[in-house]
Amino acid sequence: xxxxxxxxxxxxxxxxxxxxxxxxxxxxxxxxxxxxxxxxxxxxxxxxxxxxxxxxxxxxxxxxxxxxxxxxxxxxxxxxxxxxxxxxxxxxxxxxxxxxxxxxxxxxxxxxxxxxxxxxxxxxxxxxxxxxxxxxxxxxxxxxxxxxxxxxxxxxxxxxxxxxxxxxxxxxxxxxxxxxxxxxxxxxxxxxxxxxxxxxxxxxxxxxxxxxxxxxxxxxxxxxxxxxxxxxxxxxxxxxxxxxxxxxxxxxxxxxxxxxxxxxxxxxxxxxxxxxxxxxxxxxxxxxxxxxxxxxxxxxxxxxxxxxxxxxxxxxxxxxxxxxxxxxxxxxxxxxxxxxxxxxxxxxxxxxxx
Numbered sequence: 001x002x003x004x005x006x007x008x009x010x011x012x013x014x015x016x017x018x019x020x021x022x023x024x025x026x027x028x029x030x031x032x033x034x035x036x037x038x039x040x041x042x043x044x045x046x047x048x049x050x051x052x053x054x055x056x057x058x059x060x061x062x063x064x065x066x067x068x069x070x071x072x073x074x075x076x077x078x079x080x081x082x083x084x085x086x087x088x089x090x091x092x093x094x095x096x097x098x099x100x101x102x103x104x105x106x107x108x109x110x111x112x113x114x115x116x117x118x119x120x121x122x123x124x125x126x127x128x129x130x131x132x133x134x135x136x137x138x139x140x141x142x143x144x145x146x147x148x149x150x151x152x153x154x155x156x157x158x159x160x161x162x163x164x165x166x167x168x169x170x171x172x173x174x175x176x177x178x179x180x181x182x183x184x185x186x187x188x189x190x191x192x193x194x195x196x197x198x199x200x201x202x203x204x205x206x207x208x209x210x211x212x213x214x215x216x217x218x219x220x221x222x223x224x225x226x227x228x229x230x231x232x233x234x235x236x237x238x239x240x241x242x243x244x245x246x247x248x249x250x251x252x253x254x255x256x257x258x259x260x261x262x263x264x265x266x267x268x269x270x271x272x273x274x275x276x277x278x279x280x281x282x283x284x285x286x287x288x289x290x291x292x293x294x295x296x297x298x299x300x301x302x303x304x305x306x307x308x309x310x311x312x313x314x315x316x317x318x319x320x321x322x323x324x325x326x327x328x329x330x331x332x333x334x335x336x337x338x339x340x341x342x343x344x345x346x347x348x349x350x351x352x353x354x
Contacts (some may be wrong), residue, residue: 001150002149003203004147004157004193005194005197005200005203006191006192006200007088007192007193007196007199008087009189009190009191010086010087010192011172011190011310011338012077012078012079012083012187012188013076013186014049014147014186015048016049016050017047017049018043018048018049019046020040020042020046020047020048021039023038023039023181023182023328025053026053027181030064030323035297036205038178039182041214042270042292043295044182044298045296046296047167048073048186048297050167051072051186053207054210056109060225062225063106065149065167066105066106069104069167069168070163072167072186074111074191076188077115077162077190078284080117080160080189081158081160081190082119083190084158084190084191087192089134089197092122094156095121095125095157096122096125096126096152096157096257097126097127097128097148097155097160098112098115098116098121098157098160099112099128099144099145099158100115100128100129100139100162101130101158101160102130102131102139102160102162103133103137103163103219104163104165106131109168110127110129111160111162112129117199121210128141129135131187131324131329133331134217134302134332135268135328135330135331136266136301136302136305136328136329136332136334139205139336140205140336141160141302142159142193142241144192144193144336145157145158146202149193152354153160153195155194156194157192157193157194158191158192159193160189160191161190161269161301162187162188162189163187163188163302163303165299165300166185166307168226169184170222170228177227181259183202183269184298184301185300187207187300187304189306191306192319198343200341200342200343201341203338203341204249204253204339205249205251205336205338205339206245206248206252206336207334208242208334208335209333210257214232214235215229215231217229217333218283219331235272236275236276236283237271237285238272238275238276238329238335239276239278241329241333241335242280242327242335243280244335245327246280246325249337249338250323250325250339255323255339257280257281260323261323262289262322262324262325262342263280263286263287263289263291263327264290264309264311264312264324264325264327265277266329266330267293270294276327280344289308292306292311308326309326312324313342318342322341324341325338325339325340325344326338
């Protein structure tokens with residue numbers, strides 16, 4: 001089979017940005033030391049959100065929540081898709097397959113077809129839609145699209161991750177919900193994949209699931225919307241799983257951790273990044289792209305790891321063929337990883353922030 005390449009990346013975030021203090025001012029709960037710590041001592045400095053904090057001041061129905069998600073997902077997803085194609089040699093009519101992932105809302109027909117119609121993708125389009133996966137979904141989606149184009153040399157694929165986490169925030173006082181409201185944000189990232197071009201080669205993937213702790217992270221669906229499940233033990237569980245996944249991936253491809261030129265870890269939160277850094281024996285410098293995304297964007301769920309990859313490709317001079325490892329963590333409890341070899345992609349920043 002031909003080798004798939006990541007030809008370009010497009011990113012998008014909402015135009016509305018809020019500091020942690022601005023979000024905190026609209027919280028419906030009593031001020032406590034925990035609230036102060038989560039919002040005012042957070043490593044997240046600001047976040048972009050489709051739904052403004054004032055939305056949380058009053059009750060809303062699941063219908064209203066999902067409508068906010070759909071409006072935001074179509075806007076952000078369309079912008080990221082357009083940016084990615086604009087940075088590639090391809091146009092909408094060239095696309096052979098589109099893969100879309102989201103966990104923050106629901107639509108039938110899915111976002112893939114809604115976006116295909118809005119952006120004039122071909123009627124003969126192949127499609128993949130991932131739901132109910134979560135923060136690590138962009139990597140298996142990239143694998144599926146890469147496998148498709150590898151079997152059809154010259155074909156063009158899109159892998160799009162889009163989340164509107166702000167539409168899911170719930171006025172619930174449980175500590176795990178407070179953590180979510182202080183951390184998550186909105187965004188979209190789209191990768192153009194083909195066997196042609198000079199971007200990074202997409203080499204291999206590895207997954208590891210801690211099925212003994214499958215209920216440590218996820219969403220529960222209630223009549224008023226989503227309620228997040230966040231076990232305090234997640235950072236320790238992720239640390240154990242990420243080393244297993246990374247070491248198997250690298251060994252199978254003739255590498256060790258010392259060979260890796262750049263690391264792109266999902267910025268799930270500062271404790272998760274701390275745990276993964278320690279487990280993988282990474283330096284502060286190696287962690288900078290992930291921490292930079294966390295600081296400026298928060299945790300956007302599935303697009304986040306592609307934002308980190310975009311930061312790396314735009315800011316680091318990597319020799320051609322240098323190994324890059326991306327790792328994302330999510331419900332399952334799972335770790336998804338991908339090995340790339342550096343090339344020269346066209347990479348764009350998001351459409352709202354210089």
